[in-house]
Amino acid sequence: MTTVDLIVIGAGPAGMAAATEAAGLGLSVTVLDEQTAAGGQIYRAVTGAGAQRGAVLGQDYLDGAGLALAMQASGAQHLTGAVVWNIEADAEGITVTWSQDGHAAQLRAARLILATGALERPVPIPGWTLPGVMTAGAGQILLKASGLVAERAVLAGSGPLLYLLAAQMARAGTPPLALVETQGLRDTIRALPHLARGLRGWRTLIKGLGLLAELRRAGVRRITGARDLAVEGQDRATALRFAAGGRTQRIACDTVLLHQGVVPNTQASRALRLDHDWLAAQQCFAPRLDAWGETSQPGIFVAGDGAGIAGALAAAEAGRLAACQVAHQLGRTDATARDARARAPAARLGAERALRPFLDAAYPPAAQVLAPADDTIICRCEEVTAGQVRGWAKLGCTGPNQTKAFGRVGMGPCQGRYCGLSVTALLAEAQGMDPAEVGAYRIRAPLKPVTLGEVAALDAAEAAE
Amino acid sequence: MPRIWRFSVNAALPFRDLSPAAPRVRVTLDGAPLDLPVGANLAAALLAAGVGSFRATPVSGAPRGPFCMMGACFDCLIEVGGVTRQACMMQVSAGLVLTRPKGRVTE
Numbered sequence: 222m223t224t225v226d227l228i229v230i231g232a233g234p235a236g237m238a239a240a241t242e243a244a245g246l247g248l249s250v251t252v253l254d255e256q257t258a259a260g261g262q263i264y265r266a267v268t269g270a271g272a273q274r275g276a277v278l279g280q281d282y283l284d285g286a287g288l289a290l291a292m293q294a295s296g297a298q299h300l301t302g303a304v305v306w307n308i309e310a311d312a313e314g315i316t317v318t319w320s321q322d323g324h325a326a327q328l329r330a331a332r333l334i335l336a337t338g339a340l341e342r343p344v345p346i347p348g349w350t351l352p353g354v355m356t357a358g359a360g361q362i363l364l365k366a367s368g369l370v371a372e373r374a375v376l377a378g379s380g381p382l383l384y385l386l387a388a389q390m391a392r393a394g395t396p397p398l399a400l401v402e403t404q405g406l407r408d409t410i411r412a413l414p415h416l417a418r419g420l421r422g423w424r425t426l427i428k429g430l431g432l433l434a435e436l437r438r439a440g441v442r443r444i445t446g447a448r449d450l451a452v453e454g455q456d457r458a459t460a461l462r463f464a465a466g467g468r469t470q471r472i473a474c475d476t477v478l479l480h481q482g483v484v485p486n487t488q489a490s491r492a493l494r495l496d497h498d499w500l501a502a503q504q505c506f507a508p509r510l511d512a513w514g515e516t517s518q519p520g521i522f523v524a525g526d527g528a529g530i531a532g533a534l535a536a537a538e539a540g541r542l543a544a545c546q547v548a549h550q551l552g553r554t555d556a557t558a559r560d561a562r563a564r565a566p567a568a569r570l571g572a573e574r575a576l577r578p579f580l581d582a583a584y585p586p587a588a589q590v591l592a593p594a595d596d597t598i599i600c601r602c603e604e605v606t607a608g609q610v611r612g613w614a615k616l617g618c619t620g621p622n623q624t625k626a627f628g629r630v631g632m633g634p635c636q637g638r639y640c641g642l643s644v645t646a647l648l649a650e651a652q653g654m655d656p657a658e659v660g661a662y663r664i665r666a667p668l669k670p671v672t673l674g675e676v677a678a679l680d681a682a683e684a685a686e
Numbered sequence: 687m688p689r690i691w692r693f694s695v696n697a698a699l700p701f702r703d704l705s706p707a708a709p710r711v712r713v714t715l716d717g718a719p720l721d722l723p724v725g726a727n728l729a730a731a732l733l734a735a736g737v738g739s740f741r742a743t744p745v746s747g748a749p750r751g752p753f754c755m756m757g758a759c760f761d762c763l764i765e766v767g768g769v770t771r772q773a774c775m776m777q778v779s780a781g782l783v784l785t786r787p788k789g790r791v792t793e
């Protein structure tokens with residue numbers, strides 16, 4: 222089997238910056254990403270179709286092309302359309318297995334950087350499984366990669382990404398019918414004490430205010446402090462219903478784009494059994510890291526939003542730091558050179574992270590999304606409701622892995638990606654425990670479905686070696 | 687040959703397409719012909735053509751369509767030449783035989 226110094230999984234800002242830095246330090250690097258081009262979620266299609274829509278998507282988006290071009294020029298090998306489904310670590314290194322066009326392949330490396338990014342936080346509300354309901358991120362991916370804008374759309378939930386998407390839709394000439402936000406004045410007040418420290422991240426703050434001004438000029442209707450969100454419709458979404466200002470309101474629409482912030486995608490770090498911590502401020506789990514991004518398993522690093530949400534600029538800096546340490550561990554730089562090289566990225570990372578406590582407090586996930594009503598589906602794949610999970614807790618089910626013995630929750634094709642946090646929260650609530658104690662689903666390979674044929678072909682290749 | 691731009695009977699399509707017109711290729715959806723832009727993301731192309739529901743769930747038979755567009759939710763599963771695949775993770779090519787999974791098998 223071929224061996225390289227470093228494998229990076231994920232070609233978003235974190236992975237692109239890590240690969241570029243590591244290749245620049247003389248390491249042999251292979252980057253694997255399931256997308257057809259580099260960019261990750263924020264810079265999706267930035268060197269391709271997305272660039273044609275620069276005026277709609279904005280300068281921050283176009284800036285991502287720089288990272289992609291730098292990686293291309295760095296000498297790092299980038300494999301596109303490579304879906305990683307197994308990672309194994311042993312004393313000598315790490316073996317990564319992926320599929321590309323239906324063919325499985327393997328590569329070994331001395332070090333691994335997981336830069337697999339974030340997922341949308343699940344938004345379990347009545348009707349969220351209807352066709353026509355998507356995540357705000359999905360709405361944005363359609364715009365970036367395919368040039369599609371939802372015509373009669375309502376954006377609902379909370380978080381800065383909603384403002385960005387609404388502004389991009391307005392620039393495209395199709396503003397959303399309304400922005401229905403679940404955060405309210407109380408959250409803003411709670412966030413204010415974090416503002417002074419957050420001013421180090423003033424650039425981001427100014428941009429956010431700019432987006433709000435843009436939405437006002439575009440005449441986008443904004444409703445804040447909304448509760449009891451529900452999507453109406455039989456076979457597809459036809460309206461969003463909610464309570465705000467003391468009355469129930471209803472907005473007829475074709476598309477509902479939901480958002481309650483993003484959370485780390487921990488599928489790979491969980492499958493590797495790395496130590497994770499519960500981040501109360503972000504209501505999610507993240508792998509435990511040292512200052513360089515190294516996990517509880519020596520030689521395996523995590524960089525970017527997969528390590529806790531801090532945004533694209535922070536992701537790139539974290540990628541650079543991890544690469545500096547990998548190069549040092551592999552004997553390419555001494556500690557002094559490493560520290561000199563790491564100084565600027567570390568400072569910028571600090572500035573980017575400074576604004577997070579303010580944003581986390583100002584745009585918290587809605588209480589009704591963290592603890593949905595009994596009849597709301599929380600597991601989209603197996604159509605399990607919040608009430609069923611609460612019922613199992615009463616019967617003595619204490620942990621997420623045990624729920625699988627009670628029902629098929631978390632056992633569908635998404636492998637718990639969109640129900641894991643809900644199940645943890647519901648069990649914690651029912652037992653009056655901390656989510657950290659309740660824990661999360663155990664994740665097993667394959668991380669993505671593979672055919673038996675792909676596995677068999679791999680076995681045959683191994684036997685032939 | 688007449689071009690079929692839309693599949694459903696929706697009066698208005700839920701999406702506006704900003705991308706320049708691309709050459710289209712013929713595929714079939716549940717046996718009916720459909721012309722989609724070659725090389726486009728399959729899930730996006732179906733949505734743009736007015737196809738909202740991609741399958742019925744095996745549990746309750748409820749209709750589902752794309753939710754995440756990033757390969758994580760598996761709600762866009764559709765049969766392509768008999769193999770169940772994530773439509774949001776593949777591209778349109780000529781001759782695809784698409785079938786919407788029927789969901790619950792009633793015995």
Ligand SMILES: Cc1cc2nc3c(=O)[nH]c(=O)nc-3n(C[C@H](O)[C@H](O)[C@H](O)COP(=O)(O)OP(=O)(O)OC[C@H]3O[C@@H](n4cnc5c(N)ncnc54)[C@H](O)[C@@H]3O)c2cc1C
Nearest residue numbers: 231233234235254255261262263305337338358525526533
């Ligand atoms: C849908 C979506 C849209 C977003 N849009 C914005 C935005 O417009 N602006 C903004 O500031 N923030 C946005 N964010 C937040 C975003 O998390 C960060 O800004 C930034 O993209 C994080 O960078 P990253 O490098 O950590 O991860 P990402 O950019 O998410 O990159 C992770 C990469 O890993 C790949 N990957 C994951 N698992 C596997 C696997 N098993 N095999 C192969 N490849 C894999 C993915 O394909 C992806 O390309 C968005 C988040 C999401 C989920």
Ligand code: FES
Nearest residue numbers: 755759760762774
């Ligand atoms: S839409 Fe979620 S996997 Fe395709």
